[in-house]
Structure formats: structure tokens, C-alpha cells
Amino acid sequence: MIKVVVAGFTGEMGQNTVKMVQNTSDFELVGVFAPSAKGKSAADYDLPETTSVYGELQSIDCEADVWIDFTLPDFVYENVKYAIKQGMRPVVGTTGLTAEQITDLNQLIQAKGLGGLIAPNFGMSAVLLMKFAKEAAAYFPDAEIIEMHHPNKKDAPSGTAIKTAEMISQVRHPHTQGAEQEKETLPGSRGGDYEGMKIHSVRLPGYVAHEQVLFGAPGEALTIRQDSFDRQSFMTGVRLAVKEVMNLTELTVGLENIL
Amino acid sequence: MIKVVVAGFTGEMGQNTVKMVQNTSDFELVGVFAPSAKGKSAADYDLPETTSVYGELQSIDCEADVWIDFTLPDFVYENVKYAIKQGMRPVVGTTGLTAEQITDLNQLIQAKGLGGLIAPNFGMSAVLLMKFAKEAAAYFPDAEIIEMHHPNKKDAPSGTAIKTAEMISQVRHPHTQGAEQEKETLPGSRGGDYEGMKIHSVRLPGYVAHEQVLFGAPGEALTIRQDSFDRQSFMTGVRLAVKEVMNLTELTVGLENIL
Amino acid sequence: MIKVVVAGFTGEMGQNTVKMVQNTSDFELVGVFAPSAKGKSAADYDLPETTSVYGELQSIDCEADVWIDFTLPDFVYENVKYAIKQGMRPVVGTTGLTAEQITDLNQLIQAKGLGGLIAPNFGMSAVLLMKFAKEAAAYFPDAEIIEMHHPNKKDAPSGTAIKTAEMISQVRHPHTQGAEQEKETLPGSRGGDYEGMKIHSVRLPGYVAHEQVLFGAPGEALTIRQDSFDRQSFMTGVRLAVKEVMNLTELTVGLENIL
Amino acid sequence: MIKVVVAGFTGEMGQNTVKMVQNTSDFELVGVFAPSAKGKSAADYDLPETTSVYGELQSIDCEADVWIDFTLPDFVYENVKYAIKQGMRPVVGTTGLTAEQITDLNQLIQAKGLGGLIAPNFGMSAVLLMKFAKEAAAYFPDAEIIEMHHPNKKDAPSGTAIKTAEMISQVRHPHTQGAEQEKETLPGSRGGDYEGMKIHSVRLPGYVAHEQVLFGAPGEALTIRQDSFDRQSFMTGVRLAVKEVMNLTELTVGLENIL
Structure with missing residues (x-):
């Protein structure tokens, strides 16, 4: 006890x-x-x-x-x-x-x-997502992060998304992702850049706090997602x-x- | 016959x-x-x-x-x-x-x-996604689009994503989404802007051509997704x-x- | 007014x-x-x-x-x-x-x-999901439904999932989906059967009320999802x-x- | 070299x-x-x-x-x-x-x-999914597996789904998930049972080989997904x-x- x-x-x-x-x-x-x-x-x-x-x-x-x-x-x-x-x-x-x-x-x-x-964050699903993302990045160096939050959140990307990118970057060599002569016809559509890795922030009513890390490699994909619905x-x-x-x-x- | x-x-x-x-x-x-x-x-x-x-x-x-x-x-x-x-x-x-x-x-x-x-596009799932997105926007005016393609694609957002935004905008009054004093600590993280609606473009190996439209309203969400794997x-x-x-x-x- | x-x-x-x-x-x-x-x-x-x-x-x-x-x-x-x-x-x-x-x-x-x-159900996202699913089924006759709810829900599938299947069946000819000589090594893994269409019920803590309809056709997929987080x-x-x-x-x- | x-x-x-x-x-x-x-x-x-x-x-x-x-x-x-x-x-x-x-x-x-x-399976995303699922199950004991394959696949669940369940069960105490007096109005809707954990098999044209493991806990969810598009x-x-x-x-x- x-x-x-x-x-x-x-x-x-x-x-x-x-x-x-x-x-x-x-x-x-x-x-x-x-x-x-x-x-x-x-x-x-x-x-x-x-x-x-x-x-x-x-x-x-x-x-x-x-x-x-x-x-x-x-x-x-x-x-x-x-x-x-x-x-x-x-x-x-x-x-x-x-x-x-x-x-x-x-x-x-x-x-x-x-x-x-x-612990600044007791959210187990977020902590596990970051841990797994770091491990996966050793094998899948191409990753993008999409985080989704309620529309009152003022900062983008979220702190957790930034921390996820930091953890991934500990095992990933910085490199530009996407086509060499990539062109944004709408500026920002390719997201925020973190050492060549892209981060996208969605803000919509109904959403609480969610994050996805997408990994892609020839012929396959790995996605890790966490959802926090309440405290x-x-x-x-x-x-x-x-x-x-x-x-x-x-x-x-x-x-x-x-x- | x-x-x-x-x-x-x-x-x-x-x-x-x-x-x-x-x-x-x-x-x-x-x-x-x-x-x-x-x-x-x-x-x-x-x-x-x-x-x-x-x-x-x-x-x-x-x-x-x-x-x-x-x-x-x-x-x-x-x-x-x-x-x-x-x-x-x-x-x-x-x-x-x-x-x-x-x-x-x-x-x-x-x-x-x-x-x-x-028909410039015979992809049924893409055509239906656009049709449904336009219909849904009449009830859920807050939407964001995420499209995902292979890393050789040069333009962002995709033509289908732009067309989806155009179709949504036929029934949606332009308005800014997200917090009033929203701040991007990584420029571009909030995506490309189309009349206040945000569009995000992901480019990763393994992916072919995919699009999601996310709608959010108090307490609920509606998501429409299409995947094109081959011709x-x-x-x-x-x-x-x-x-x-x-x-x-x-x-x-x-x-x-x-x- | x-x-x-x-x-x-x-x-x-x-x-x-x-x-x-x-x-x-x-x-x-x-x-x-x-x-x-x-x-x-x-x-x-x-x-x-x-x-x-x-x-x-x-x-x-x-x-x-x-x-x-x-x-x-x-x-x-x-x-x-x-x-x-x-x-x-x-x-x-x-x-x-x-x-x-x-x-x-x-x-x-x-x-x-x-x-x-x-209205027995004022959930707009659920009502739109059912409407779109019925429309899509006219073009994509192969569909499966996955609904996800909190673990206290006693009935499976959910009423909304059953109603979705009913609406799809108004435009879909009954037919068996999956391989002809399909074999379940774990009984029930292929889900509940509704005129050949399969329905799967997930019950997990953290989840509230969610439903996905998956349509597949050669080389493409269309997915409609709704999430109800609260009343x-x-x-x-x-x-x-x-x-x-x-x-x-x-x-x-x-x-x-x-x- | x-x-x-x-x-x-x-x-x-x-x-x-x-x-x-x-x-x-x-x-x-x-x-x-x-x-x-x-x-x-x-x-x-x-x-x-x-x-x-x-x-x-x-x-x-x-x-x-x-x-x-x-x-x-x-x-x-x-x-x-x-x-x-x-x-x-x-x-x-x-x-x-x-x-x-x-x-x-x-x-x-x-x-x-x-x-x-x-190696019977060189699919990195599948191998990582299984590894992460086993790790996550130590913290989130309630899990369900959804695997999605092309409609010609004869066995359900897939070998990878079974192996995932086996790996999760190495760290998870067997226990029944869902409501105590759960009732299936469509038999099979709650999926195949593996020590109380449920496995769902989707078979649809367009799909190739995909698997999701869903974990739920009070107020949060963790999902790991892998997609295999080709060899x-x-x-x-x-x-x-x-x-x-x-x-x-x-x-x-x-x-x-x-x-």
C-alpha cells in the first residue's frame, strides 16, 4: 500500500x-x-x-x-x-x-x-508518442508532424509538437524533405520547417489536443497518433x-x- | 449492351x-x-x-x-x-x-x-470528397484541408486541394479561423490560407495521392478522406x-x- | 429574430x-x-x-x-x-x-x-455521415463500418451504425464481401454481417462516440468519419x-x- | 563499403x-x-x-x-x-x-x-508497429486491433494481427474488455477475441495491407498504424x-x- x-x-x-x-x-x-x-x-x-x-x-x-x-x-x-x-x-x-x-x-x-x-506533462499517450517517434525516426528518416487543437490555442505549433521534432532530430540527420524545386502556390501550405521536417498545426472547434507523426518510406507508411480528450x-x-x-x-x- | x-x-x-x-x-x-x-x-x-x-x-x-x-x-x-x-x-x-x-x-x-x-479527373473518391465537403461546409463552416502526396510532387497545395477549397468557399462565408492573436513560432505551421481556411501539404515517400477535409464544431468533428493508390x-x-x-x-x- | x-x-x-x-x-x-x-x-x-x-x-x-x-x-x-x-x-x-x-x-x-x-439525434456529424455514406454507396458498393464507443456501451453495433447500414442498403445490392473461401481463425474477426456488409464495434476507455464508413474500389478508398466528443x-x-x-x-x- | x-x-x-x-x-x-x-x-x-x-x-x-x-x-x-x-x-x-x-x-x-x-517479414513499419504496441500495452492495457486487407485474402485475422496480439499479451494480463453485459445484436460485431482483446478484419478492394492498434484510457487514446502499399x-x-x-x-x- x-x-x-x-x-x-x-x-x-x-x-x-x-x-x-x-x-x-x-x-x-x-x-x-x-x-x-x-x-x-x-x-x-x-x-x-x-x-x-x-x-x-x-x-x-x-x-x-x-x-x-x-x-x-x-x-x-x-x-x-x-x-x-x-x-x-x-x-x-x-x-x-x-x-x-x-x-x-x-x-x-x-x-x-x-x-x-x-513532469511537465503527465499525458501518457503524448509521452509514448514522442518516445516511439524518436525510435521510428532511426529507421524512417522522413517524417511530418500534424497537431490539432481547439481554436483558442494561440501558439503554433504546440509545445508537444516542437518537443516531438526535437526528439526526432536527435536521431535524424537534418535534410530537406519534398521535391527539390518545390513551389508553394499558397505560402505556408508546406508547413513550418524544423531542420527540413515539416510541422502542420490545425485549429478547429470540437478538437481538444491531438498529434500525429507520419513516417513514409518507399511503399510503406507508419503513423503514430495520440488524442487527449480531457484532463x-x-x-x-x-x-x-x-x-x-x-x-x-x-x-x-x-x-x-x-x- | x-x-x-x-x-x-x-x-x-x-x-x-x-x-x-x-x-x-x-x-x-x-x-x-x-x-x-x-x-x-x-x-x-x-x-x-x-x-x-x-x-x-x-x-x-x-x-x-x-x-x-x-x-x-x-x-x-x-x-x-x-x-x-x-x-x-x-x-x-x-x-x-x-x-x-x-x-x-x-x-x-x-x-x-x-x-x-x-473529365480532367476520373477519380471517383476525389470527386465525391469534394462534393461532400461542399455540402458539409453549409453546416460546419470551420474546415481545414490536409493533402498528402509523394515527395516528387512540385506544387503545393495539390490541384485537388485547391479545387476542394474553391467548392467549400461557394457555401462558406470567408472568415479567419483559429485564435484571434494566433502566433506562429515556426512560420507556415498554420498552413496556406484560402479565405481564412487552412490548407496543409504533406510530402512523404510511400504516399501516393491522398486528401482529408476536417470539419470541427462544438463537441464534434467530421472528416472525409480519400486515397488514390494507383491509376x-x-x-x-x-x-x-x-x-x-x-x-x-x-x-x-x-x-x-x-x- | x-x-x-x-x-x-x-x-x-x-x-x-x-x-x-x-x-x-x-x-x-x-x-x-x-x-x-x-x-x-x-x-x-x-x-x-x-x-x-x-x-x-x-x-x-x-x-x-x-x-x-x-x-x-x-x-x-x-x-x-x-x-x-x-x-x-x-x-x-x-x-x-x-x-x-x-x-x-x-x-x-x-x-x-x-x-x-x-429528431432522435441532433448530432450533425452523424447525420451527415449517414447521408454521405448512402450517396457514396451508389458508386462504391463495397463498404465496411467501424464504430467506436466507450466501454460501458452494452449493445453492439451502435444504433447509428445499424442505421448507416440500413441507409447504405437502400442503394446497394446485397452481396457478400471478402474472399469466397474466407476463413475466420478467430470467430467474429470479420465482424457482424448486414447483407454482406461488415460492421465492427470497438469499445475502449477514452473513446466517446465515433463512426467510420470505409469504401474501397480498385486503386482507391473513401472514408467518412464522425466524432462526437460531448453533448x-x-x-x-x-x-x-x-x-x-x-x-x-x-x-x-x-x-x-x-x- | x-x-x-x-x-x-x-x-x-x-x-x-x-x-x-x-x-x-x-x-x-x-x-x-x-x-x-x-x-x-x-x-x-x-x-x-x-x-x-x-x-x-x-x-x-x-x-x-x-x-x-x-x-x-x-x-x-x-x-x-x-x-x-x-x-x-x-x-x-x-x-x-x-x-x-x-x-x-x-x-x-x-x-x-x-x-x-x-526474417519472415522485412516490413519495417509492421515490425515497428508490433514493437511499439507491446511497449504501449504495459501502460494502456485496453487495446483493439483493426487490420485491413485486399478482398482476396482468405484468412482472418491476418498473421501480423495475430502476432501483434501475441506480443501485446506478453505484457498484458488477460481481461475481458467492454461492458459486462455486452450484447451483440449482430453476431461478430465485437470482433474476434484474443484473451479479451478484440481483433477486427476489414476486407475491401483498393486496400493492400494495413494494421491499426488502438489503445484507450480515461480521457486519452493512442493509435499506431502501418500501411504497406507494395513490396x-x-x-x-x-x-x-x-x-x-x-x-x-x-x-x-x-x-x-x-x-
């Missing part, structure tokens, strides 16, 4: 995490923390009596194996530091930690003989992180590094 | 057409024509004795219902004119006819009480044209106009 | 409909009705003062063009009858009307010189129904009949 | 291999072998003078690194044995070797300090095999084992 504290449990990610921990047979929710929970009881949040509710960091005194952090950038460093000192292994989804802070936390973790994980999707990755963090011996960054 | 003459029967499209006519139960191959066939017999081409082989236009004397033309731009006008005079209905896949020539042939066809069809694919369209040309009363241009 | 009353406005579909009406520039929300709203005011529901809130059917006295009904099977008949008598055109998403009741309501509608629409998706269809019901002169059944 | 002999060079696979070797900058085609080539010269096959043409096994005397075998089941054992004795490393695409023959050849290879590869596709795998066989120290079976 892995004993878990969920920090930032009142937010959307926190709420999903609380449900996931309760629904996982070998996890036990021993505590939840959020400043807004000061003075509240487990019953106020429909939690079992065995779950301690904390409104102040310093008051957290339960014994736990893992600290799941979905708090805020301004507080994540102090939160995680406190958790490590209490002997908990941090699984951090909150953004905002600086390189110095990560180094600092890593030293603390190793001094305590623990492990930890920081619930991150729970598969958080669950995995909680299990794997028990075996780590340092502060690892990136879900892909525990696969 | 529809009696058919195949002109340009020695080329790739002509050969496919000969096979298609022979494999269609209510078609009869009464003649084939190609200048290179001068002096040759049906047996030389593994054709049945009942098929007349012609090497010269003027020698063609068989009675037929339909003239299928896959000859050459320089000769198509004279060929088709001759066929109409002989009472045949032309189905023309050869390019190169000018607007004046088409008008001219149309007059001749109507004077003879016949019909005819000129054999045109035969579904040619077969349809031969059947439908029997009911036409003028020279129609475009396979979509007989669906 | 089309004046609208939403009946059953407190349910999920009703709430979505209220938002849709408010967000459509040429619609005006003049009234909402739900038994549970008895004694409540517009302010209680964050509605503008100009919207009348009704808790009893007989008290509804506002002048309106369209009555949107997302109530309950037991009450829909009385609700719609009342609305027609008040001169409103019904758009009915509630199930449970019998054939006799529909005939009855139709007579009433015609007597009043109105029109109406009953919000029905609003595109409801909006269309409200607009089109103004032009109807009888009680029409099925969204596909107003496309 | 890797020196290569192509055995069975006059067949379709052999011809594709000859072209591939000639088009690969660090490969050199030093010899070709086929019984039908007896008495012929390099010029007869449009090959460079530097390529030796052999019509008899025993006459092969060129120095080469790799023997690519696309001959016939009845001769492959003798061919490969001879090649190994000449110091060549075999890359074998010919089927028909028995388990005993493979053991025998392996001993010979190790005695000579060489390596070799036997040319095997050349990516053969090229890789030629390069990797230089590093092998035994007779390896299966392209996936050198990735």
Missing part, C-alpha cells in the same frame, strides 16, 4: 488526483492539503475520516510515501522541500521550478535516500509516477524517463 | 480501360485505336476477334455507342470530332481541349442529338461515365456533374 | 440549449419551462429579465415562434400539443412519442398552418432545426430530412 | 533488392545468382561490368560480405550453407527453413565467426538487415531482434 498526500487538492487536477488515488487499490489517501481548506474537515470534502485535511503546510504531520503536488508556481518549491524533509517522495505536476531549485531539491532528496519526479487523461501518468517514484534514487525530470 | 471504342488503347490509361470494358458485363469492346497499331491484328494484342484494331482515324468504321479517349493533347480534338460524326458519344480523359474547341464539339454533339463528357482507380469513374453519357444531351465537363 | 421557449431547461440538454439560444444572434430566449422552476424568477437562473420562467405548462403565455422540447417521455406529448395550440413550432429532442401521437400532432400542426421537427455537439443540430422549422409545413421526423 | 551478392535476383523481390543495393552508397553489388542466368552476362541484365553473374551455385567465387537470399524454399538451405562456407553473412527472406536447418546453419555461422539474419516497402528492412548483419555473432531470427 502506497500512502499518498495530495497537495492542491481543491483544484481541477487535484480533484482528479484525489479520485484516482481513491480508485487505485494499492494507494491510500492519507492526507490532502490546500490553503483554502484551513479549518475544514474530511466530511466537508466527502473524504473518508482516515484522510487528514490540512490548510497549512507546517501542520502536515501524517506519515506518507508520496507527495503529489498540483499547487502553484509560487509555492511549489517550499511545498516540495517540506515534503521531502518529512520523508515523502515528490511527484510534481506544478510548473515554475527553476533549474537551481531543481538542483537544490535533488540534493535534498539524495541526502534523504529518496527519489522524486517532476482526466493525466491520471494514467500520475498513477504510474506514484508507483515508479518508489524505485527512483534521485529527482528525475520527465515522465519519459521512467518508462 | 453498350458498344465501346477505346482510343489511345496502348497507353497505361488505355490498357486499364480495355481491361475494364472487357470486365464489365454490359459493355462490349468493339474497337481500339492507336497510330502505333497500324497493320496489327486483335491477336497481336490478345484481344478477341470481335474487336477491330485501327491504326488510322479515318479507317474507323465500326458501329459504337461510346468513344473513350485517352490519346494526346495534340490529337484529341480531331479524334473526338471524328467520333461524334460517326455517331459515338465521347468520354474524354485526354487534356488539352481549349474552351473554343469544347464549344465547337458541344454544338456538333447537340446537332447529332448525342451527349458527351470531358487503376480511375476505372470506377470511367465506367460510370460510359453508362451516364448515354443519358446526356450535351457535352458535360466534370465527373461531379453526372453524380 | 426567432423567439424561442426552451422546455426542460434545467436538464443537461436544456442547459446547453439555453446557452446556445443566448449565443445565437438572431434567436431570442423569451421563455423557459420546467416543473421544478415553479415560483422561481429569471434571476434565480442567471437569465435576463426579458426571459419568462414558467413552472406550469398552462401558465405559459408568452408569444414565441419555436418550442424546443427536452423534457420527459411521459410529458412530451402534452407539452408539444399545448405549444402548438399557442402557435409555436415544436423542435422535439425528447423521445417517447408513439406513431399515433405523431400523427395526431401533425394534424394539429397542419391545421394551425405551422411546421415542426422531431454540446447536439447544439449545431438544434440551432439548424430552429432555423429550418420556420420553413416547414408539416411535422417532419429526422434531422436528415431538413438538410 | 559492404560487398553484396543477391541470390534469386531475377524474381520480384530480387529485382527490388538489386536496385536497392545499387542505390545505397555504402553497398556494392559484387554478384547476382539465379539458375536462369546461366550463360548470361552483366550486360544482359543492365548491370555494371563489376557485377558477376552466376547461374550455378558452385561457380560463385567472388569475395563478398553479405548474401541476400530471395530464392526458393527447396534451395534456400543449400544456398545459405554454401554462402556461409564462402565467408558471407546471410540475410534470408526466403521461407521454408526447418528448425533443424536453422540450428545447423547457426552452428556453421558461429564456427566461421560470422552472423546472419532470417518495394520491404527494401527499408533489407537494407537495415544488411547493415546490422555485419555486427551479429549468430543466426538471428526476426527483424525485430535487430532493432
Whole structure:
């Protein structure tokens, strides 16, 4: 049984995490923390009596194996530091930690003989897509990326698409794809260029967050696609992180590094 | 039984057409024509004795219902004119006819009480995709087009993709899609712009000729895709044209106009 | 400006409909009705003062063009009858009307010189998919259907898939598809049989409601796909129904009949 | 520079291999072998003078690194044995070797300090799909397989689909997928069952050989797809095999084992 504290449990990610921990047979929710929970009881949040509710960091005194952090950038460093000192292994989804802070936390973790994980993205399907794309590129050097998102997304391409291209480029020699004297009659139709690899960004209502990597070689094609429909999707990755963090011996960054 | 003459029967499209006519139960191959066939017999081409082989236009004397033309731009006008005079209905896949020539042939066809069809594209799946995309756009005004071709294709987007966008724009009010303050960190990633609709061109080895139209609306998506794997694919369209040309009363241009 | 009353406005579909009406520039929300709203005011529901809130059917006295009904099977008949008598055109998403009741309501509608629409499915992408599939089958007689749903769905194939097969079969001669001496080493792998056409049902977590129709012909393929991500998706269809019901002169059944 | 002999060079696979070797900058085609080539010269096959043409096994005397075998089941054992004795490393695409023959050849290879590869399938995209599917199943235990082939294929599911299911089952605990009280109104619609995982086989004209593995988890989906359009596709795998066989120290079976 892995004993878990969920920090930032009142937010959307926190709420999903609380449900996931309760629904996982070998996890036990021993505590939840959020400043807004000061003075509240487990019953106020429909939690079992065995779950301690904390409104102040310093008051957290339960014994736990893992600290799941979905708090805020301004507080994540102090939160995680406190958790490590209490002997908990941090699984951090909150953004905002600086390189110095990560180094600092890593030293603390190793001094305590623990492990930890920081993951900017808990989407398992996205992380696996990137991993497979990198592997496939060793055999299929010609690739294009198509990502599809809701129409409110301001940046194109998506961060995941850029990261996918970066990972592919670690095994692919830069080279121009397409015909030598290629001509765009509509500028941009051939997509954004990343070392000769093309990236296309689709923005349409109804879509949430999706990505395809297309590989082509004489007579065959390989396509890897992932679809994220809602934030619930991150729970598969958080669950995995909680299990794997028990075996780590340092502060690892990136879900892909525990696969 | 529809009696058919195949002109340009020695080329790739002509050969496919000969096979298609022979494999269609209510078609009869009464003649084939190609200048290179001068002096040759049906047996030389593994054709049945009942098929007349012609090497010269003027020698063609068989009675037929339909003239299928896959000859050459320089000769198509004279060929088709001759066929109409002989009472045949032309189905023309050869390019190169000018607007004046088409008008001219149309007059001749109507004077003879016949019909005819000129089709720049006999790909049924592409023609249906365009038709459906236009219909769907009346209900789903937000669309993006992704076309995928072999890497030797020089122009982007493909002619079919441009034509699809044109057809959609007949029922769609021009409007910008995507976020208002959208920003491309890789120029071109949002694709080529056609009245606010985006077109993306993928070029990869292995691919032949493919097109997708993606429609999105709150909570749902509609996608229409067509794949052309080889030229054999045109035969579904040619077969349809031969059947439908029997009911036409003028020279129609475009396979979509007989669906 | 089309004046609208939403009946059953407190349910999920009703709430979505209220938002849709408010967000459509040429619609005006003049009234909402739900038994549970008895004694409540517009302010209680964050509605503008100009919207009348009704808790009893007989008290509804506002002048309106369209009555949107997302109530309950037991009450829909009385609700719609009342609305027609008040001169409103019904758009009915509630199930449970019998054939006799529909005939009855139709007579009433015609007597009043109105029109109406009953739609079991307001999903535009599903309705268009079925329409296009039927059209395509006239040219591509070989088709297979793959539908994908969440793993809690008990029946397979889905009702929409069955209806798609029915519509295709209206233009397709029944014939066996696949190799003559086809052999299933795993029984069921070739799918469910509908007049020789195969239907495949996928059930996986993460999926919501999706359907693909695959057509194949020598050298080419045509695929039509629709994805329903959430109930919000029905609003595109409801909006269309409200607009089109103004032009109807009888009680029409099925969204596909107003496309 | 890797020196290569192509055995069975006059067949379709052999011809594709000859072209591939000639088009690969660090490969050199030093010899070709086929019984039908007896008495012929390099010029007869449009090959460079530097390529030796052999019509008899025993006459092969060129120095080469790799023997690519696309001959016939009845001769492959003798061919490969001879090649190994000449110091060549075999890359074998010919089927028909028995388990005993493979053991025998392996001993010979190790005695000579060489390596070799036997691959029933050189399709890189299929091999990678299987590899990735197995990896993904460790995180996404709910999967379904859809394979699509031409309508002349007699067995369903395809061998590759079965093998994919086997590989997934190495990391997936058998469990029933779908609703507990699932009911098929059309028998077979839920597909063929492999330890609770479903496999669906589509057969349509136009299609060649394609496979999709669909994974689903709460809120997300991962899909891996491969398309084989023609036999040319095997050349990516053969090229890789030629390069990797230089590093092998035994007779390896299966392209996936050198990735």
C-alpha cells in the first residue's frame, strides 16, 4: 500500500488526483492539503475520516510515501522541500521550478535516500508518442508532424509538437524533405520547417489536443497518433509516477524517463 | 449492351480501360485505336476477334455507342470530332481541349442529338470528397484541408486541394479561423490560407495521392478522406461515365456533374 | 429574430440549449419551462429579465415562434400539443412519442398552418455521415463500418451504425464481401454481417462516440468519419432545426430530412 | 563499403533488392545468382561490368560480405550453407527453413565467426508497429486491433494481427474488455477475441495491407498504424538487415531482434 498526500487538492487536477488515488487499490489517501481548506474537515470534502485535511503546510504531520503536488508556481518549491524533509517522495505536476531549485531539491532528496519526479506533462499517450517517434525516426528518416487543437490555442505549433521534432532530430540527420524545386502556390501550405521536417498545426472547434507523426518510406507508411480528450487523461501518468517514484534514487525530470 | 471504342488503347490509361470494358458485363469492346497499331491484328494484342484494331482515324468504321479517349493533347480534338460524326458519344480523359474547341464539339454533339463528357479527373473518391465537403461546409463552416502526396510532387497545395477549397468557399462565408492573436513560432505551421481556411501539404515517400477535409464544431468533428493508390482507380469513374453519357444531351465537363 | 421557449431547461440538454439560444444572434430566449422552476424568477437562473420562467405548462403565455422540447417521455406529448395550440413550432429532442401521437400532432400542426421537427439525434456529424455514406454507396458498393464507443456501451453495433447500414442498403445490392473461401481463425474477426456488409464495434476507455464508413474500389478508398466528443455537439443540430422549422409545413421526423 | 551478392535476383523481390543495393552508397553489388542466368552476362541484365553473374551455385567465387537470399524454399538451405562456407553473412527472406536447418546453419555461422539474419517479414513499419504496441500495452492495457486487407485474402485475422496480439499479451494480463453485459445484436460485431482483446478484419478492394492498434484510457487514446502499399516497402528492412548483419555473432531470427 502506497500512502499518498495530495497537495492542491481543491483544484481541477487535484480533484482528479484525489479520485484516482481513491480508485487505485494499492494507494491510500492519507492526507490532502490546500490553503483554502484551513479549518475544514474530511466530511466537508466527502473524504473518508482516515484522510487528514490540512490548510497549512507546517501542520502536515501524517506519515506518507508520496507527495503529489498540483499547487502553484509560487509555492511549489517550499511545498516540495517540506515534503521531502518529512520523508515523502515528490511527484510534481506544478510548473515554475527553476533549474537551481531543481538542483537544490535533488540534493535534498539524495541526502534523504529518496527519489522524486517532476513532469511537465503527465499525458501518457503524448509521452509514448514522442518516445516511439524518436525510435521510428532511426529507421524512417522522413517524417511530418500534424497537431490539432481547439481554436483558442494561440501558439503554433504546440509545445508537444516542437518537443516531438526535437526528439526526432536527435536521431535524424537534418535534410530537406519534398521535391527539390518545390513551389508553394499558397505560402505556408508546406508547413513550418524544423531542420527540413515539416510541422502542420490545425485549429478547429470540437478538437481538444491531438498529434500525429507520419513516417513514409518507399511503399510503406507508419503513423503514430495520440488524442487527449480531457484532463482526466493525466491520471494514467500520475498513477504510474506514484508507483515508479518508489524505485527512483534521485529527482528525475520527465515522465519519459521512467518508462 | 453498350458498344465501346477505346482510343489511345496502348497507353497505361488505355490498357486499364480495355481491361475494364472487357470486365464489365454490359459493355462490349468493339474497337481500339492507336497510330502505333497500324497493320496489327486483335491477336497481336490478345484481344478477341470481335474487336477491330485501327491504326488510322479515318479507317474507323465500326458501329459504337461510346468513344473513350485517352490519346494526346495534340490529337484529341480531331479524334473526338471524328467520333461524334460517326455517331459515338465521347468520354474524354485526354487534356488539352481549349474552351473554343469544347464549344465547337458541344454544338456538333447537340446537332447529332448525342451527349458527351470531358473529365480532367476520373477519380471517383476525389470527386465525391469534394462534393461532400461542399455540402458539409453549409453546416460546419470551420474546415481545414490536409493533402498528402509523394515527395516528387512540385506544387503545393495539390490541384485537388485547391479545387476542394474553391467548392467549400461557394457555401462558406470567408472568415479567419483559429485564435484571434494566433502566433506562429515556426512560420507556415498554420498552413496556406484560402479565405481564412487552412490548407496543409504533406510530402512523404510511400504516399501516393491522398486528401482529408476536417470539419470541427462544438463537441464534434467530421472528416472525409480519400486515397488514390494507383491509376487503376480511375476505372470506377470511367465506367460510370460510359453508362451516364448515354443519358446526356450535351457535352458535360466534370465527373461531379453526372453524380 | 426567432423567439424561442426552451422546455426542460434545467436538464443537461436544456442547459446547453439555453446557452446556445443566448449565443445565437438572431434567436431570442423569451421563455423557459420546467416543473421544478415553479415560483422561481429569471434571476434565480442567471437569465435576463426579458426571459419568462414558467413552472406550469398552462401558465405559459408568452408569444414565441419555436418550442424546443427536452423534457420527459411521459410529458412530451402534452407539452408539444399545448405549444402548438399557442402557435409555436415544436423542435422535439425528447423521445417517447408513439406513431399515433405523431400523427395526431401533425394534424394539429397542419391545421394551425405551422411546421415542426422531431429528431432522435441532433448530432450533425452523424447525420451527415449517414447521408454521405448512402450517396457514396451508389458508386462504391463495397463498404465496411467501424464504430467506436466507450466501454460501458452494452449493445453492439451502435444504433447509428445499424442505421448507416440500413441507409447504405437502400442503394446497394446485397452481396457478400471478402474472399469466397474466407476463413475466420478467430470467430467474429470479420465482424457482424448486414447483407454482406461488415460492421465492427470497438469499445475502449477514452473513446466517446465515433463512426467510420470505409469504401474501397480498385486503386482507391473513401472514408467518412464522425466524432462526437460531448453533448454540446447536439447544439449545431438544434440551432439548424430552429432555423429550418420556420420553413416547414408539416411535422417532419429526422434531422436528415431538413438538410 | 559492404560487398553484396543477391541470390534469386531475377524474381520480384530480387529485382527490388538489386536496385536497392545499387542505390545505397555504402553497398556494392559484387554478384547476382539465379539458375536462369546461366550463360548470361552483366550486360544482359543492365548491370555494371563489376557485377558477376552466376547461374550455378558452385561457380560463385567472388569475395563478398553479405548474401541476400530471395530464392526458393527447396534451395534456400543449400544456398545459405554454401554462402556461409564462402565467408558471407546471410540475410534470408526466403521461407521454408526447418528448425533443424536453422540450428545447423547457426552452428556453421558461429564456427566461421560470422552472423546472419532470417526474417519472415522485412516490413519495417509492421515490425515497428508490433514493437511499439507491446511497449504501449504495459501502460494502456485496453487495446483493439483493426487490420485491413485486399478482398482476396482468405484468412482472418491476418498473421501480423495475430502476432501483434501475441506480443501485446506478453505484457498484458488477460481481461475481458467492454461492458459486462455486452450484447451483440449482430453476431461478430465485437470482433474476434484474443484473451479479451478484440481483433477486427476489414476486407475491401483498393486496400493492400494495413494494421491499426488502438489503445484507450480515461480521457486519452493512442493509435499506431502501418500501411504497406507494395513490396518495394520491404527494401527499408533489407537494407537495415544488411547493415546490422555485419555486427551479429549468430543466426538471428526476426527483424525485430535487430532493432
